[in-house]
Amino acid sequence: xxxxxxxxxxxxxxxxxxxxxxxxxxxxxxxxxxxxxxxxxxxxxxxxxxxxxxxxxxxxxxxxxxxxxxxxxxxxxxxxxxxxxxxxxxxxxxxxxxxxxxxxxxxxxxxxxxx
Amino acid sequence: xxxxxxxxxxxxxxxxxxxxxxxxxxxxxxxxxxxxxxxxxxxxxxxxxxxxxxxxxxxxxxxxxxxxxxxxxxxxxxxxxxxxxxxxxxxxxxxxxxxxxxxxxxxxxxxxxxxxxxxxxxxxxxxxxxxxxxxxxxxxxxxxxxxxxxxxxxxxxxxxxxxxxxxxxxxxxxxxxxxxxxxxxxxxxxxxxxxxxxxxxxxxxxxxxxxxxxxxxxxxxxxxxxxxxxxxxxxxxxxxxxxxxxxxxxxxxxxxxxxxxxxxxxxxxxxxxxxxxxxxxxxxxxxxxxxxxxxxxxxxxxxxxxxxxxxxxxxxxxxxxxxxxxxxxxxxxxxxxxxxxxxxxxxxxxxxxxxxxxxxxxxxxxxxxxxxxxxxxxxxxxxxxxxxxxxxxxxxxxxxxxxxxxxxxxxxxxxxx
Numbered sequence: 001x002x003x004x005x006x007x008x009x010x011x012x013x014x015x016x017x018x019x020x021x022x023x024x025x026x027x028x029x030x031x032x033x034x035x036x037x038x039x040x041x042x043x044x045x046x047x048x049x050x051x052x053x054x055x056x057x058x059x060x061x062x063x064x065x066x067x068x069x070x071x072x073x074x075x076x077x078x079x080x081x082x083x084x085x086x087x088x089x090x091x092x093x094x095x096x097x098x099x100x101x102x103x104x105x106x107x108x109x110x111x112x113x114x115x
Numbered sequence: 116x117x118x119x120x121x122x123x124x125x126x127x128x129x130x131x132x133x134x135x136x137x138x139x140x141x142x143x144x145x146x147x148x149x150x151x152x153x154x155x156x157x158x159x160x161x162x163x164x165x166x167x168x169x170x171x172x173x174x175x176x177x178x179x180x181x182x183x184x185x186x187x188x189x190x191x192x193x194x195x196x197x198x199x200x201x202x203x204x205x206x207x208x209x210x211x212x213x214x215x216x217x218x219x220x221x222x223x224x225x226x227x228x229x230x231x232x233x234x235x236x237x238x239x240x241x242x243x244x245x246x247x248x249x250x251x252x253x254x255x256x257x258x259x260x261x262x263x264x265x266x267x268x269x270x271x272x273x274x275x276x277x278x279x280x281x282x283x284x285x286x287x288x289x290x291x292x293x294x295x296x297x298x299x300x301x302x303x304x305x306x307x308x309x310x311x312x313x314x315x316x317x318x319x320x321x322x323x324x325x326x327x328x329x330x331x332x333x334x335x336x337x338x339x340x341x342x343x344x345x346x347x348x349x350x351x352x353x354x355x356x357x358x359x360x361x362x363x364x365x366x367x368x369x370x371x372x373x374x375x376x377x378x379x380x381x382x383x384x385x386x387x388x389x390x391x392x393x394x395x396x397x398x399x400x401x402x403x404x405x406x407x408x409x410x411x412x413x414x415x416x417x418x419x420x421x422x423x424x425x426x427x428x429x430x431x432x433x434x435x436x437x438x439x440x441x442x443x444x445x446x447x448x449x450x451x452x453x454x455x456x457x458x459x460x461x462x463x464x465x466x467x468x469x470x471x472x473x474x475x476x477x478x479x480x481x482x483x484x485x486x487x488x489x490x491x492x493x494x495x496x497x498x499x500x501x502x503x504x505x506x507x508x509x510x511x512x513x514x515x516x517x518x519x520x521x522x523x524x525x526x527x528x529x530x531x532x
Contacts, residue, residue, distance in 0.1 A: 060455035061503040089444030096505045
């Protein structure tokens with residue numbers, strides 16, 4: 001899937017209030033207000049959101065921290081929110097940043113719908 | 116000028132043939148033959164005409180003029196196979212000294228530096244003549260020359276012509292099969308000992324010490340220094356006149372100054388910044404800095420250009436395959452974090468110059484991320500231990516951040532094999 005030069009993710013709307021946010025192979029883009037607003041809306045407007053990290057091999061720490069904040073926001077809003085198919089390098093980065101507790105990680109996107 | 120005009124111009128200046136010969140750096144008999152029209156010596160003729168037509172001795176004027184302006188600095192880059200850059204400072208109108216650099220077959224390069232005795236107009240023709248002789252000698256070689264042969268042949272030529280000179284001769288050849296390693300072979304004949312340095316001051320190598328002054332006889336034992344040197348390295352060649360000015364007329368002080376520059380953070384500065392002294396030129400000068408900064412990848416990019424950043428990540432990723440998937444992923448994560456930090460902290464999220472370099476070394480892989488922005492990175496390193504620096508640190512066996520004296524920051528990531 002080709003990603004926009006300014007946006008490191010694509011949003012796919014699924015039936016039954018589900019959404020998939022697929023992240024780019026390298027997620028180090030400048031984080032903008034429009035990204036924050038857009039993803040906040042996705043979390044608020046859906047019952048389950050899966051972050052598909054299957055292609056993501058490197059992610060800048062500010063994006064990862066922000067995804068962790070998004071997870072907390074989702075929990076407060078009652079939305080199921082989880083990261084799927086996460087590369088070991090990205091997991092280790094989350095550990096180093098001390099945010100692994102905030103992130104729910106599953107093997108595949110399909111697993112998110114069963115949470 | 117024809118012979119009669121030369122004689123007339125010489126007499127108008129009140130010079131004898133011997134006076135003119137001394138200034139030109141040739142024998143009185145040569146001037147006599149030129150004035151009779153029986154000697155065809157284009158190089159000497161050019162110098163004779165220059166001397167007789169100019170208003171005053173240029174060396175004196177030049178010595179007064181030079182304090183901070185250094186237009187004579189030039190840079191030579193050899194073939195991509197030999198990523199050696201040569202920065203040369205020379206006073207062509209003031210010196211017979213010269214540097215001769217000749218790339219050879221087999222990824223090798225010959226470096227010859229000659230300090231002709233005397234200076235100014237007396238040394239220049241001899242220097243020009245020797246350069247011509249050296250070119251001719253090289254053209255006659257069917258295979259890469261041996262340094263000993265070159266020194267002996269040049270000595271013979273100096274004996275024949277009566278030119279007094281000292282020299283430094285080096286043959287630098289790329290080591291096959293070992294990336295960024297060269298074999299360094301050198302002979303020094305009465306020339307100030309050059310400095311051969313690696314990046315770490317502790318690893319400064321012995322260089323060729325002062326050997327016999329030229330001319331040497333073919334009976335003399337010439338003992339070339341032979342060493343293997345790994346990148347990054349630099350070779351500093353300076354004549355005594357240059358060292359004297361840099362050390363305020365104390366050559367040893369000048370040598371210490373050069374050594375300090377080349378082993379410290381100043382080593383990244385351009386050569387001209389070294390040469391800015393308040394001491395005026397009183398002697399001939401030649402300073403040469405050869406650097407091997409060979410990188411397998413050396414990519415300048417815009418910190419805010421997404422496509423360029425990802426292109427370099429892809430190139431590094433391919434080069435890091437031998438590390439294995441896990442370590443490759445961690446180092447890539449560190450690289451992405453470093454570039455992201457540069458964009459955010461050095462350039463406030465805006466465009467700015469970024470450079471990513473990668474090199475496979477004998478026992479490690481080295482990555483450098485350089486910027487020219489505001490240095491907030493080194494401060495953040497100490498104040499935010501759980502920041503992205505933890506990510507960079509975890510991705511590499513060695514991780515360092517230093518301020519570049521030229522401005523900006525240099526992040527270094529090293530992964531051992």
